[in-house]
Every structure is written in structure tokens, then in C-alpha cells.
Amino acid sequence: MTTAYSSPMRVAEPTVAGHLHDYWGRVRGGDIGSLPAILGLIVLCLIFGIARPTFFSAVNFANLFSQGAAVIFIAMGLVFVLLLGEIDLSAGFASGVCGAVMAILLTDQGWHWYSAIPVALATGLAIGFTLGFLVSKLGIPSFIVTLAGFLAFQGILLVLLSGGKNISVRDPFVLSLANNNMPAGLSWTLTAVAIIGYAAVQLVRFRGRAVRGLVTEPMGIVLARIAGLAALLVAAVAVLTQERSINPLIISVKGVPIVAPLIAVALIVWTFVLGRTTFGRHVYAVGGNKEAARRAGIAVDRIRISVFVIGSFMAAIGGIIAASRANSVDPNSGGSNVLLYAVGAAVIGGTSLFGGKGRVLDAVIGGAVIAVIDNGMGLMGFSAGQKFIFTGLILLLAASVDALSRRRAAATGNR
The missing domain is CATH 1.10.3470 (ABC transporter involved in vitamin B12 uptake, BtuC)
Structure with a gap:
């Protein structure tokens, strides 16, 4: 006589398309947040930037x-x-x-x-x-x-x-x-620390939920979120570390x-x-x-x-x-x-x-x-x-x- 053993149910791996579909469903249902x-x-930035x-x-x-x-x-x-x-x-x-x-x-x-x-x-x-x-x-x-x-x-x-x-x-x-303003070097250092810290938090959270068998966001969404923040911070710091003084020989103004x-x-x-x-x-x-x-x-x-x-x-x-x-x-x-x-x-x-x-x-x-x-x-x-x-x-x-x-x-x- 053989005994059948049932394996635990596995949660289907989430997909980027499914995640975006669920997000759009929440938006249509009234959960719009800061969108x-x-x-x-x-x-507003585009309008003001074009006008001035x-x-x-x-x-x-x-x-x-x-x-x-x-x-x-x-x-x-x-x-x-x-x-x-x-x-x-x-x-x-x-x-x-x-x-x-x-x-x-x-x-x-x-x-x-x-x-x-x-x-x-x-x-x-x-x-x-x-x-x-x-x-x-x-x-x-x-x-x-x-x-x-x-x-x-x-x-x-x-x-x-x-x-x-x-x-x-x-x-x-x-x-x-x-x-x-902070010195340019310190500005870039803190930017790197912020990006690495945010990436670490996101990846640790993803791994922790996956280990416990909980529903997770698709890895593509997690990586996209990290890349988006990194691009935003790098672009902002690149602008802010430019020289902003009218006469930089007298006084230099740059940095975050x-x-x-x-x-x-x-x-x-x-x-x-x-x-x-x-x-x-x-x-x-x-x-x-x-x-x-x-x-x-x-x-x-x-x-x-x-x-x-x-x-x-x-x-x-x-x-x-x-x-x-x-x-x-x-x-x-x-x-x-x-x-x-x-x-x-x-x-x-x-x-x-x-x-x-x-x-x-x-x-x-x-x-x-x-x-x-x-x-x-x-x-x-x-x-x-x-x-x-x-x-x-x-x-x-x-x-x-x-x-x-x-x-x-x-x-x-x-x-």
C-alpha cells in the first residue's frame, strides 16, 4: 500500500504585466494615492520650463x-x-x-x-x-x-x-x-549611500517575503523602482553640483x-x-x-x-x-x-x-x-x-x- 504525499501549494510567480494590471485596477477602483x-x-514643470x-x-x-x-x-x-x-x-x-x-x-x-x-x-x-x-x-x-x-x-x-x-x-x-550647500564630493557620496541603502531595503524586503512564501512584487518592478530613484537622484545632483555663482572666482556656489x-x-x-x-x-x-x-x-x-x-x-x-x-x-x-x-x-x-x-x-x-x-x-x-x-x-x-x-x-x- 502506497501513501500519497501532497506537496504544499506554490504561489504563482508574479509578472510585471500582472502587477501593472492589478495597479491599474486599484486606480480605477479609487485607490489613486499620489498619482x-x-x-x-x-x-507644471513642463509648462513653466517651456515658458521660462x-x-x-x-x-x-x-x-x-x-x-x-x-x-x-x-x-x-x-x-x-x-x-x-x-x-x-x-x-x-x-x-x-x-x-x-x-x-x-x-x-x-x-x-x-x-x-x-x-x-x-x-x-x-x-x-x-x-x-x-x-x-x-x-x-x-x-x-x-x-x-x-x-x-x-x-x-x-x-x-x-x-x-x-x-x-x-x-x-x-x-x-x-x-x-x-554641501560640498560636491559629499553630495555625490550621500547620493551613492542613499541609492545603495534604498536598493538594499527593497531587495531584503523582496527576499524576506519570498522566503516566507508571501506574495511579492515582480523582481522587474523592484529593479525598476530602484533604477528610477537612482536616475532621479543622479540627475538632480548633477544639476545641483554645477557652478551657480555669478562670479565663481570670488565665491563658489555649488552642491546640494x-x-x-x-x-x-x-x-x-x-x-x-x-x-x-x-x-x-x-x-x-x-x-x-x-x-x-x-x-x-x-x-x-x-x-x-x-x-x-x-x-x-x-x-x-x-x-x-x-x-x-x-x-x-x-x-x-x-x-x-x-x-x-x-x-x-x-x-x-x-x-x-x-x-x-x-x-x-x-x-x-x-x-x-x-x-x-x-x-x-x-x-x-x-x-x-x-x-x-x-x-x-x-x-x-x-x-x-x-x-x-x-x-x-x-x-x-x-x-
């Missing part, structure tokens, strides 16, 4: 980083808040308060940067904890709490600056954050702006937190269904406080970068269009206003879109009013796409 923002960014060839110059390309950096940092923090379906209207002036704290300690009190910056960051943490506590423990809607913060922080900024004075920032380290790797580090850290930690999974769970998350044993109040803490902490970094770029702080620091651009960056990039959907990368992509609009329309001679109108229309379009995609996802069962 509209990426396509819009490409179209100087848009693609090395000088202007480097300027885009310093122009958009503060908004991107604030938007990264707002992504966490928006993931819970909440809003933070105080982030702009909170960034101004933190920047003012740093400037006062540096200029008026004579502190060093390594003491003043931590105090400014701690101020951001305290602001975030206060906002989160009021929202989660007292049950006050985040709109009301942060609107009150918007007004209060504007007043605190005036008090800190004695009614309206301007405080200059002269510390070389702080000024270098938004205004200086220092703020670029700072954005990259924040992106990597917060992407890991959201995608690879229990905390990140809980944020998505609470944003998707707060009551279900509570019944599952998730400390909902703690998560709600945490996202406001992260939001204000990133606002503090944005305030420091803004003070560095302006070489000063004043009563308008963090005001004007800062908050609107930061919220717009997160939403335009693909983060949902309804909660439960979004990535930190959305803030970077959306921030790039806003920086390109502001920069390109400025080169074409448009007024500030025209810029605001166009940016507002883009934000309205992004919110409409989000609402329609959620409706489509619900109709197709992909919600």
Missing part, C-alpha cells in the same frame, strides 16, 4: 528647496493629524513661536545653537501636547482648539517680539541650514542644499514610523474607525495626543528653517500663507481630509507642487493674488479628487 500630484508636478527656460536652471532648481522646505516640514507633521481626520490650524503660528524662541535665545540671550534649538523643539512638543490634551481629554473639536491656538500663538509672538520688533539671526550654523538631506532624513524616519511600527498601524486604525480601534484595545486618546505632538514638533522644525532662510523672525513669522500652504501640501500630495489615508511622502510631493507653482508663476510675472487663486484652485481640485476617489472606492468595495 494626480505627481502627474500635476510633471505638467530659466526655470530649469541650476540656480532656480536649488532655490526650490529653500523655498519649499519650511512648508514641507510643517506639512509632514500635519499628515499625522489629518490621518486621524483632525485639523491643526495653529501649525503656522506655532512654527513662528518656536522660531522666535530660538532667535531670542541666540541673539538676545547669547546662547549657542546646540542649546537654543532643543529649547525651540521642546516648545513645539509642549504646544502639541497641550493641543492634543484639549482635543482628546476634554473633547473639544480640533477645529476650535487649534483656531484658538492660531489666535493665541499670534499674540504670544507679538509679546515675545515686544509688540513688533524684528530679531536677526546671526548664528552661522542656523543660517547654514536653509542657505548653504543642506536642507535637502534634512528633508530626506525626516521623510525616512516618519515613513518608517508610520509603515513599520505598532504606533503607525494604530494611527491608521484610529483614523479609519476610532470606535473599532478603541474596542480593539488601542489607546485612542494617547494616539490622538501623539499626532498633535508630532505635528507641532515638525512645525517647530519648519519655524527654525524659516528663520534660517529669512535670517530673522518678526511678528509675521509663520503667518500669511504658511499654514494654508502646509495643509495644501499634505492634501495635494494625496493625504485624505477624511482620515485613514495618507503618507509622509505626500507632504513632500505636495510641497514640491506648491513650491513649483509659487516659483514658476513668479518667474512668469504673475502677481501674488494670481498665485493664491491658482494655488487655491489646485487645492480644491485635490480635495475633489480625494472625495470622488473615496466614493469610487466605496462603490467598488475597495474602501
Whole structure:
């Protein structure tokens, strides 16, 4: 008598064509992610580049980083808040308060940067904890709490600056954050490290899933993703390492702006937190269904406080970068269009206003879109009013796409 042994079922090897077909199916089902923002960014760059060839110059390309950096940092923090379906209207002036704290300690009190910056960051943490506590423990809607913060922080900024004075920032380290560049050699070295590190993460993840018998992406897609990032980084660094000084014999200006790797580090850290930690999974769970998350044993109040803490902490970094770029702080620091651009960056990039959907990368992509609009329309001679109108229309379009995609996802069962 013979005994038949059944071998375990093998999962069919994924193909590139099948993967692309599945992706298109998800897009048609409403899961579009950052695709509209990426396509819009490409179209805008082509339009501005054709209308004003100087848009693609090395000088202007480097300027885009310093122009958009503060908004991107604030938007990264707002992504966490928006993931819970909440809003933070105080982030702009909170960034101004933190920047003012740093400037006062540096200029008026004579502190060093390594003491003043931590105090400014701690101020951001305290602001975030206060906002989160009021929202989660007292049950006050985040709109009301942060609107009150918007007004209060504007007043605190005036008090800190004695009614309206301007405080200059002269510390070389702080000024270098938004205004200086890395040496060309270091720029290329960090680029190589970034490409190798990204490739290693992608390949290790692919091998790990394959060993455990889980469904994997086709190797062709993985390699294409690595090659795409490598090509993008190499092209960007090749442009940024060109000489950008009008008179290079007197002063040489070339290399990747220092703020670029700072954005990259924040992106990597917060992407890991959201995608690879229990905390990140809980944020998505609470944003998707707060009551279900509570019944599952998730400390909902703690998560709600945490996202406001992260939001204000990133606002503090944005305030420091803004003070560095302006070489000063004043009563308008963090005001004007800062908050609107930061919220717009997160939403335009693909983060949902309804909660439960979004990535930190959305803030970077959306921030790039806003920086390109502001920069390109400025080169074409448009007024500030025209810029605001166009940016507002883009934000309205992004919110409409989000609402329609959620409706489509619900109709197709992909919600």
C-alpha cells in the first residue's frame, strides 16, 4: 500500500504585466494615492520650463528647496493629524513661536545653537501636547482648539517680539541650514549611500517575503523602482553640483542644499514610523474607525495626543528653517500663507481630509507642487493674488479628487 504525499501549494510567480494590471485596477477602483500630484508636478514643470527656460536652471532648481522646505516640514507633521481626520490650524503660528524662541535665545540671550534649538523643539512638543490634551481629554473639536491656538500663538509672538520688533539671526550654523550647500564630493557620496541603502531595503524586503512564501512584487518592478530613484537622484545632483555663482572666482556656489538631506532624513524616519511600527498601524486604525480601534484595545486618546505632538514638533522644525532662510523672525513669522500652504501640501500630495489615508511622502510631493507653482508663476510675472487663486484652485481640485476617489472606492468595495 502506497501513501500519497501532497506537496504544499506554490504561489504563482508574479509578472510585471500582472502587477501593472492589478495597479491599474486599484486606480480605477479609487485607490489613486499620489498619482494626480505627481502627474500635476510633471505638467507644471513642463509648462513653466517651456515658458521660462530659466526655470530649469541650476540656480532656480536649488532655490526650490529653500523655498519649499519650511512648508514641507510643517506639512509632514500635519499628515499625522489629518490621518486621524483632525485639523491643526495653529501649525503656522506655532512654527513662528518656536522660531522666535530660538532667535531670542541666540541673539538676545547669547546662547549657542546646540542649546537654543532643543529649547525651540521642546516648545513645539509642549504646544502639541497641550493641543492634543484639549482635543482628546476634554473633547473639544480640533477645529476650535487649534483656531484658538492660531489666535493665541499670534499674540504670544507679538509679546515675545515686544509688540513688533524684528530679531536677526546671526548664528552661522542656523543660517547654514536653509542657505548653504554641501560640498560636491559629499553630495555625490550621500547620493551613492542613499541609492545603495534604498536598493538594499527593497531587495531584503523582496527576499524576506519570498522566503516566507508571501506574495511579492515582480523582481522587474523592484529593479525598476530602484533604477528610477537612482536616475532621479543622479540627475538632480548633477544639476545641483554645477557652478551657480555669478562670479565663481570670488565665491563658489555649488552642491546640494543642506536642507535637502534634512528633508530626506525626516521623510525616512516618519515613513518608517508610520509603515513599520505598532504606533503607525494604530494611527491608521484610529483614523479609519476610532470606535473599532478603541474596542480593539488601542489607546485612542494617547494616539490622538501623539499626532498633535508630532505635528507641532515638525512645525517647530519648519519655524527654525524659516528663520534660517529669512535670517530673522518678526511678528509675521509663520503667518500669511504658511499654514494654508502646509495643509495644501499634505492634501495635494494625496493625504485624505477624511482620515485613514495618507503618507509622509505626500507632504513632500505636495510641497514640491506648491513650491513649483509659487516659483514658476513668479518667474512668469504673475502677481501674488494670481498665485493664491491658482494655488487655491489646485487645492480644491485635490480635495475633489480625494472625495470622488473615496466614493469610487466605496462603490467598488475597495474602501
